[in-house]
Structures are given as C-alpha cells and as structure tokens.
Amino acid sequence: MTFAALRSLYALIGDALDDIERIYHDASLDSSSPTPTTPYTVLTSPCTPFRPRAPRPVDDEDTEDDEYVPYSASRTPKTPRRTGNGASLDSDVTVNVLDFPSLDMPYYPTEGHDQSTDASESLASHPDVIAATNRIVAACGQISATVHRPFLTLCDAAMGYHLPACLRFLEASHTVELLRAAGPNGMHVSELSRHVNVDEGKLAHMLRLLATHHITREVRPNVFANNRISAIMDSGKSPEDLWRPSQDKYESTNGIAAFINLCTDELFKSASYLADCYLPMPSSRKSTDGTHAMHAPFNVAFNTDVPYFEWLEQPGNEARLKRFGPAMTGTAAWEVPGAIIGGFPWHDLREGSVVVDVGGGIGSTAMLLAHTFPHLKFVVQDRPQVAEQGVAAWRGRCPEMLDSGRAMFLGHDFFLPQPPLNFPGSREPAMPSVYILRVVTHDWPDAFVTKILLNLRRAATPETKLLIADHILPHACYDENEDPASEEEPLPGMVRSLAPQGSPLLPNLGKANANAYWLDLTMRVTFNAQERTLREMAALVQTAGWKIVDVVHGESSSFGHMTAVPIEIPEASSSFSSSDTVKNVKASGQQPAGRHRSGSVLSAPESIRMDHTFGSQTALPTEDAMRKPVQKSRRPLLPWWRSKSAPSAHNGKGGKVVTPEKQLPPLPPQALQVDTGKSLKARRPKLSLITPPMPDLRPPAQVLHTRSDSKVRILSPGANRSPACMQDTVQFPQVPAGPSSDDTLLQSPLISAHGESSMLLPALEPTSPLKVRARPSRTSLKKKASQMFEFTKASMANLRSPTSRDNSGLGHLAAAAASTPRLPNLGASTMSIPSLPGVEESPPSRMRADSEGGRMRELKKMRSKSQLGLAHVTVEVREGRAGLREGSRVESRDAESAEGGR
Numbered sequence: 043m044t045f046a047a048l049r050s051l052y053a054l055i056g057d058a059l060d061d062i063e064r065i066y067h068d069a070s071l072d073s074s075s076p077t078p079t080t081p082y083t084v085l086t087s088p089c090t091p092f093r094p095r096a097p098r099p100v101d102d103e104d105t106e107d108d109e110y111v112p113y114s115a116s117r118t119p120k121t122p123r124r125t126g127n128g129a130s131l132d133s134d135v136t137v138n139v140l141d142f143p144s145l146d147m148p149y150y151p152t153e154g155h156d157q158s159t160d161a162s163e164s165l166a167s168h169p170d171v172i173a174a175t176n177r178i179v180a181a182c183g184q185i186s187a188t189v190h191r192p193f194l195t196l197c198d199a200a201m202g203y204h205l206p207a208c209l210r211f212l213e214a215s216h217t218v219e220l221l222r223a224a225g226p227n228g229m230h231v232s233e234l235s236r237h238v239n240v241d242e243g244k245l246a247h248m249l250r251l252l253a254t255h256h257i258t259r260e261v262r263p264n265v266f267a268n269n270r271i272s273a274i275m276d277s278g279k280s281p282e283d284l285w286r287p288s289q290d291k292y293e294s295t296n297g298i299a300a301f302i303n304l305c306t307d308e309l310f311k312s313a314s315y316l317a318d319c320y321l322p323m324p325s326s327r328k329s330t331d332g333t334h335a336m337h338a339p340f341n342v343a344f345n346t347d348v349p350y351f352e353w354l355e356q357p358g359n360e361a362r363l364k365r366f367g368p369a370m371t372g373t374a375a376w377e378v379p380g381a382i383i384g385g386f387p388w389h390d391l392r393e394g395s396v397v398v399d400v401g402g403g404i405g406s407t408a409m410l411l412a413h414t415f416p417h418l419k420f421v422v423q424d425r426p427q428v429a430e431q432g433v434a435a436w437r438g439r440c441p442e443m444l445d446s447g448r449a450m451f452l453g454h455d456f457f458l459p460q461p462p463l464n465f466p467g468s469r470e471p472a473m474p475s476v477y478i479l480r481v482v483t484h485d486w487p488d489a490f491v492t493k494i495l496l497n498l499r500r501a502a503t504p505e506t507k508l509l510i511a512d513h514i515l516p517h518a519c520y521d522e523n524e525d526p527a528s529e530e531e532p533l534p535g536m537v538r539s540l541a542p543q544g545s546p547l548l549p550n551l552g553k554a555n556a557n558a559y560w561l562d563l564t565m566r567v568t569f570n571a572q573e574r575t576l577r578e579m580a581a582l583v584q585t586a587g588w589k590i591v592d593v594v595h596g597e598s599s600s601f602g603h604m605t606a607v608p609i610e611i612p613e614a615s616s617s618f619s620s621s622d623t624v625k626n627v628k629a630s631g632q633q634p635a636g637r638h639r640s641g642s643v644l645s646a647p648e649s650i651r652m653d654h655t656f657g658s659q660t661a662l663p664t665e666d667a668m669r670k671p672v673q674k675s676r677r678p679l680l681p682w683w684r685s686k687s688a689p690s691a692h693n694g695k696g697g698k699v700v701t702p703e704k705q706l707p708p709l710p711p712q713a714l715q716v717d718t719g720k721s722l723k724a725r726r727p728k729l730s731l732i733t734p735p736m737p738d739l740r741p742p743a744q745v746l747h748t749r750s751d752s753k754v755r756i757l758s759p760g761a762n763r764s765p766a767c768m769q770d771t772v773q774f775p776q777v778p779a780g781p782s783s784d785d786t787l788l789q790s791p792l793i794s795a796h797g798e799s800s801m802l803l804p805a806l807e808p809t810s811p812l813k814v815r816a817r818p819s820r821t822s823l824k825k826k827a828s829q830m831f832e833f834t835k836a837s838m839a840n841l842r843s844p845t846s847r848d849n850s851g852l853g854h855l856a857a858a859a860a861s862t863p864r865l866p867n868l869g870a871s872t873m874s875i876p877s878l879p880g881v882e883e884s885p886p887s888r889m890r891a892d893s894e895g896g897r898m899r900e901l902k903k904m905r906s907k908s909q910l911g912l913a914h915v916t917v918e919v920r921e922g923r924a925g926l927r928e929g930s931r932v933e934s935r936d937a938e939s940a941e942g943g944r
C-alpha cells in the first residue's frame with residue numbers, strides 16, 4: 043500500500059501543479075484580452091474555461107519497449123510543456139506564459155520590479171494558488187517523511203535548532219542587506235567576513251546550512267546570494283546605515299525581519315525549556331514555581347518570575363521591546379489580507395449598525411471594514427496608549443471617518459465591563475451589533491478568555507453577534523463525531539479533513555499548516571496561552587454564554603472566522619464578577635500578566651505593565667490591500683471538495699446538502715492504486731464554481747451548508763439567528779475592481795527570463811518522471827534493487843577516488859549529484875543516473891561496469907538527463923564486461939557540441 047499511497051501523493055502534486063500553471067496560463071492569455079482585468083477577477087471567474095490539452099508529445103525512445111505501460115500517476119505532473127520562450131505547447135494559442143516566481147530570484151519588498159515580476163508574485167498569493175501550493179507542500183512533506191530514513195527525519199527534527207540559530211545570525215548581522223547590495227552574483231565569504239567581522243569559515247558554514255534549506259543560495263563555492271526567501275527579510279536600509287548604533291532597523295519596514303529576530307531570540311530560547319518547565323527533572327534548570335497564571339517555559343529559560351510583557355519592560359530589554367510592535371506587523375503575512383470581509387455577512391447588517399473591535403489595535407481591521415461597508419459604524423477598543431496611536435494613524439489616513447462620527451477609538455481594558463458606546467452627537471448610547479475579537483483569544487489562558495467574553499456577553503443584546511477570528515487548529519486525524527448516533531447537534535464548521543477526500547494526506551495538511559501549530563506552541567511557551575481547536579473554542583465560549591453558529595475559513599487554511607450568538611450564561615460563570623479574575627489570581631498569589639486595572643473605563647490605568655503595542659499590528663492596511671480582499675472574498679472559503687457539492691447560488695442547481703461532519707468515508711485502499719491520479723483529477727474542479735451536483739452518498743444532513751458566490755456558510759439550524767443571519771444565501775456586494783497594479787498583466791507577459799535554471803539544489807533535482815512497468819515480477823524487483831545498490835555504491839566510490847577529474851570546475855556539483863543516489867523505482871527499467879561534462883572519462887556507469895559488469899544483465903537501458911541540464915547521456919549496457927565494451931554507447935550532446943567547438 044505504501045507505493046500506492048506515494049503514487050497518489052505524487053499524482054496530487056501533479057494535479058496541484060496543473061492548477062497553478064493553469065492559473066498562470068489563463069492570466070497570461072487574458073492579458074491579450076481587450077478588457078482590462080486583474081488576475082483575481084480572471085481567475086475567480088466562475089466559468090474560466092478549461093482548455094483541453096493536446097496529447098502529450100511522446101519521445102520515440104519512450105515507446106521502444108512495449109513492456110512499459112503508461113501509469114497515470116507517473117505521468118504527472120501533467121503541466122503544459124513549454125517551448126524555450128515559455129509558450130505553451132498544449133494550447134492552440136501561442137502565448138508567453140507568466141512563470142511562477144523563481145526560488146533563486148530575490149523579490150525585495152523594498153524595491154521596484156518589472157510588471158511581469160509583480161504580476162507573477164501577485165498571482166502566487168491568489169487564494170487558488172495558495173490552496174494548490176498547500177497541497178503540494180503537504181504531499182511533499184508526507185512523501186519525504188515516508189521515504190526518508192526515520193533516523194534522519196528524527197535528526198532533522200532534533201538538530202533543527204541550528205536553523206533558527208543561523209537564521210538569527212543572518213538577520214542580526216545584516217547579511218541580507220549586504221547580499222542585496224552584492225546582487226545576483228553574490229558575495230564571497232571573505233568579503234562578507236570583512237563587513238560582519240566574523241571568520242569567513244564560520245560564515246560559510248552557517249550560510250551553507252541555510253542554503254541547504256533553501257533560505258539563501260550558494261552561487262559558487264563560498265559565494266552566497268539572497269534568494270526569494272531570504273529577500274523578504276530585507277529592511278531596505280543600507281548596510282552602512284545599519285551599523286550605526288542609533289539606527290532602528292525595523293522602523294517603517296514590513297516587520298518580517300523584526301518577526302524573525304523575535305522568533306529566533308527569546309521565543310526560540312523559551313521553547314527549548316518546554317520539558318524543563320513541565321517535566322522538571324533533577325538535572326534540568328529549576329522551574330520557577332509558577333507564581334502567576336501565565337507562567338511558561340519563558341520564565342524558566344530567562345529565570346524570571348514576571349510575565350513576558352513585564353519582563354520586556356525591564357532595563358536591558360529596550361531593544362526587544364522596541365522590536366515587538368514591528369514584529370507583530372510582520373505577522374500580517376500569515377493571513378490572506380482581508381479574509382475578514384468574507385468571514386461574516388456584513389452586508390446584511392442594518393444601516394448604522396455598530397461594530398466594536400475589541401483589542402482592535404490601531405484599527406487595521408476596522409479601517410478595512412469601514413472602507414468596504416459604508417453603512418456600518420465602528421468602535422475600536424484597546425488599551426489607552428494603543429488607542430491613542432490608532433487615533434493618530436487614522437487622522438493621517440481617513441480623518442473624515444473620525445470627524446463624521448462613523449468611527450471612534452476607546453481606551454478600554456477588556457477585563458473590565460464594557461463601557462457605554464456614546465458616539466459624539468448621539469444622545470443615546472449605541473447598542474453593539476457585532477463584537478470582533480481578532481487574534482486576541484490566542485494571547486490568553488482559558489480563564490482570561492472567559493473573563494473577556496463574559497464582559498462582552500453582559501453588554502450584548504439578544505441580537506449581538508460575536509466574531510472571533512483566530513487560527514482554528516485542526517486535529518491531525520479525521521475529525522468526526524465519535525458517536526454518529528448521538529442526538530447532539532453537530533458543531534457547525536467542524537471539518538472532517540482539510541485534505542482532498544480519499545487522498546492519503548494528513549487530514550490537517552501536515553507541513554502545509556505547520557505554521558498554526560508553531561504559533562500555538564509559541565503562545566504556550568511565552569504566555570501559557572494557546573491556539574485552539576474548534577471543539578476547544580466552542581467549549582470555551584460556552585463558559586461565557588456564547589454559542590458558535592457559523593464558521594468560515596480559507597480553503598486549506600486554518601485561520602478561521604467563528605460567529606457566536608448569545609445564550610444563557612452558565613451558572614458557574616454568572617456569579618463571576620468583573621474583578622474576580624484579579625481577585626482570584628491575587629488570592630492564589632498570581633498576577634495576571636502584569637495587568638494593573640484602573641477603575642475608570644476611559645482613563646489610562648496608572649500602569650499597564652506591557653509594551654506600547656503588545657501584539658498590536660502597527661501598520662494600517664495599504665490601499666491595495668483594502669481593494670483586493672473584496673475581490674478575493676468572492677471565492678468560497680472551504681476546501682474545494684466541500685464547496686463542489688454545496689448548493690450554488692450561481693447555477694441554481696443546488697448540489698446536495700453536505701453535512702460537514704459526515705463526509706464521504708475515505709476511499710477504499712484499492713482506490714489508491716494506479717488510477718488514483720485519474721480519480722483525484724476527476725473530482726478536482728477546474729477553476730470553475732459551477733459544477734454539477736455530485737451524487738449524494740452521505741447520510742441525511744443535520745446542518746445547513748449553504749454557499750453563495752462569496753463564501754460558504756455552515757449554519758446550525760437550531761442556532762439563535764437574527765433575521766440577518768436567517769438568509770441561507772448571502773450576496774455580498776460585487777465591489778468593482780479599481781485600477782490595480784494587477785493590470786500589469788495586460789502589458790507584460792513574462793517570458794521565462796531565467797531560462798531553465800536549476801530549481802532544486804543540485805544533488806536533489808529530480809530527472810523526468812520515471813516510467814513504471816505495470817507489474818514487475820518479484821525476482822526482477824529484487825535483481826534490480828541489488829543492481830542499483832551496487833551501481834550507486836560504485837558511482838560514489840568513483841567520485842571519491844582521487845582519479846576522478848573535475849575539469850569542469852563543477853566538481854562540487856558532480857559530487858553532490860553522485861552522492862545522492864537516485865532511489866530506483868523498483869518497478870522501473872528506465873532510470874536516471876547522474877552525468878556531468880568533465881567526468882565522462884570515468885563515468886559512474888563505466889566504473890560500475892568494470893567492477894560489476896557481470897551483474898548488469900537485466901539493466902537493458904539507462905537513460906539520463908543530467909541534474910544540471912548540462913548533458914544528456916544515454917548508456918546502453920549489454921551483457922557482461924565484454925558486452926559493455928562493445929555495446930556501450932555514451933552520448934553526451936553537450937559534450938559532443940563542446941568537443942566540436944574546440
């Protein structure tokens with residue numbers, strides 16, 4: 043079954059690549075359309091036509107041996123083949139197709155780019171592309187975990203600590219800025235060493251570890267350059283400026299460098315004390331005794347009793363304190379901007395409804411919503427010092443919102459009862475229609491969250507909604523009702539799996555969603571807080587008299603929007619008074635997070651001992667961000683296999699109602715076999731939201747699962763819904779796409795500017811997909827396994843031998859290529875071998891033949907493309923040593939042409 047599962051994952055990758063390439067392809071085609079458009083409008087169109095492909099051109103040699111049968115999974119990736127200039131061979135239209143951004147090409151956030159590069163980057167964050175890349179990342183992670191030796195995988199995890207350590211060095215030494223100045227040819231470590239004043243040998247090894255993890259690039263031996271990943275940490279400042287002590291590196295940046303510095307500094311160090319904190323052992327550092335509710339591994343690591351934010355304010359931590367705000371700005375990159383717009387039926391709220399963003403920072407979310415929904419009014423509440431920053435920021439950007447009384451800021455401690463919402467000019471306090479808590483609950487342990495929610499519940503009307511936006515941690519297994527016969531109402535929004543149905547992928551998409559789990563543990567080790575599963579969140583909100591009735595999240599994403607409605611406050615909590623948290627905590631000698639509460643709601647407490655931003659994003663959304671999310675939010679926000687079956691407001695055909703908890707059972711094991719690629723593909727939508735209803739194989743629905751062209755909603759029928767929420771299908775306004783930078787697509791289709799550059803590290807780059815014999819016999823499998831083992835052993839010995847030549851100057855690549863033996867597919871008679879110009883005098887194949895010729899009887903043909911695209915080698919091997927001498931033919935096209943040129 044393992045091979046079947048691996049092939050299924052492989053097919054999934056091919057399909058996802060197809061999806062991505064089609065999106066790029068379609069965007070490029072549309073660039074010739076006379077109607078101005080943007081990637082988003084083109085790609086989310088409900089009826090983007092699927093272009094059937096011409097049959098794949100077949101290499102003559104491929105069909106020579108009729109023993110080889112095409113295998114659907116091995117045919118993937120089924121991406122259109124390209125000519126040299128990027129034109130698709132599979133389409134009848136010749137067009138220069140936008141390419142996916144290259145890993146090797148830095149895309150500095152602080153620099154201008156040509157239009158096609160911008161367009162290509164912009165498409166990479168298209169929701170459909172993100173969903174497809176998530177599937178690729180998940181599948182690759184799972185394939186690697188399956189095939190890699192378990193000990194090596196464990197070592198990766200156990201010694202992974204070197205990565206944050208080196209990353210911290212990269213950022214703190216301003217090497218990213220130095221490499222930006224050096225350009226694509228990179229900088230030799232000897233020069234780098236002069237700038238950063240660290241020995242070049244040490245530098246080389248740190249940067250190489252990063253290059254091995256694709257975070258920098260080793261262009262030539264000991265010469266390093268930025269790539270697409272390291273480049274996003276660029277502060278845009280000159281290296282010379284950064285050496286000045288007064289320079290604030292993170293000011294006016296995207297915050298990513300600040301965030302990396304924060305993570306790889308105290309958060310990384312705190313994490314390493316997790317076991318010492320919770321499993322104190324005689325040898326481990328003594329855990330402080332947990333004198334407050336936020337006691338965490340951080341306290342053990344830094345040998346302090348005070349909570350993190352209070353510690354940040356202590357002398358000596360000034361730089362860390364200053365870094366925190368920008369670092370939070372950096373986390374904006376986590377979420378598709380503006381997802382909140384599709385996360386709630388804002389348009390259905392009555393004219394003048396009041397939305398209160400509790401812990402709303404400087405009002406980034408409120409500003410986005412206020413621009414999009416002009417019929418709503420906004421109150422942004424945060425600690426007074428943050429609220430002040432918010433007022434200043436809004437005065438600079440949209441003073442009319444404040445002046446007209448459509449929006450106001452309130453300094454308010456959310457552990458205290460809600461203040462009346464007195465808008466200037468109104469005699470009556472306004473009633474809250476919606477409370478938002480966006481990335482607030484994950485900052486606090488459960489008891490604190492209950493307290494915050496209770497204060498909101500007590501001020502709520504029966505019609506008030508609570509919108510919690512946070513990561514919803516999926517389980518790492520299928521999530522279903524343990525007792526299907528249970529009468530209990532299923533949790534709305536419970537997703538059985540984020541993975542394509544029937545695929546062997548981990549249901550939470552494993553590596554693709556790893557960030558949510560990193561963040562979860564980060565909260566734990568720093569604040570003793572956490573991200574929560576939907577079950578955990580549903581139980582938690584109930585403690586304060588709320589009930590979750592609706593959940594919306596991005597496709598394949600764990601960031602979600604949960605809507606709750608008021609229910610009766612449980613007795614246990616109803617006696618919980620405003621000051622209880624503080625009192626209880628004090629009684630047990632605990633101090634909640636250095637919070638010092640003042641009695642007055644609107645006045646600044648004498649001392650809230652935390653930094654001036656405490657997790658607030660310090661940047662408002664850009665104009666562009668305020669425009670784009672509206673377009674993006676038209677997409678349904680659930681995994682495609684769910685939305686496909688959901689009723690469509692578009693086609694009116696109304697697929698069957700889906701019960702999220704009762705998805706189709708996983709496919710039987712046979713279904714994972716050879717036709718998996720096909721079956722997966724058959725279920726995959728092609729950029730089209732209009733899909734025929736699937737046959738309903740599910741038990742009767744228990745909840746309504748509805749969809750409009752803007753979002754998918756899951757409503758519990760028993761939920762206490764306001765008239766606004768009673769509508770199953772919610773139409774969002776189709777806000778016209780304004781002039782956008784995406785128009786760039788129209789003018790500048792990208793030709794593959796960087797040629798066929800190597801996309802993976804030399805030693806790892808795959809050759810073309812292996813052909814697979816349908817049913818290899820057991821004996822032949824065994825023989826081939828032993829042949830390949832001997833073959834690769836000999837190859838490696840050859841490259842290690844002092845006689846192996848390196849007159850190409852690419853010896854390191856040759857060694858890399860050869861030292862990574864291709865794992866032969868045991869069913870394959872065609873396989874890849876590494877080949878490089880300059881080493882053909884003692885090619886691995888010949889070496890192998892000399893020493894092991896007699897065992898090569900079965901190896902009829904080997905065909906290889908060089909990992910580096912430098913040579914094409916065909917080695918035919920006949921029987922035995924003599925046969926090899928007579929029959930061996932080594933063709934090296936590039937070597938031949940090079941020969942001719944001499």
Ligand SMILES: C[S@@+](CC[C@H](N)C(=O)[O-])C[C@H]1O[C@@H](n2cnc3c(N)ncnc32)[C@H](O)[C@@H]1O
Pocket residue numbers: 400401402403404406407423424425428454455456457479480481482485637655656657658659
């Ligand atoms: C992680 S931030 C989230 C900010 C904002 N909701 C967003 O989505 O960007 C947490 C916010 O909670 C605020 N906060 C922390 N303690 C608070 C308190 N006791 N009362 C009010 N706001 C508080 C912080 O100032 C910060 O702005």
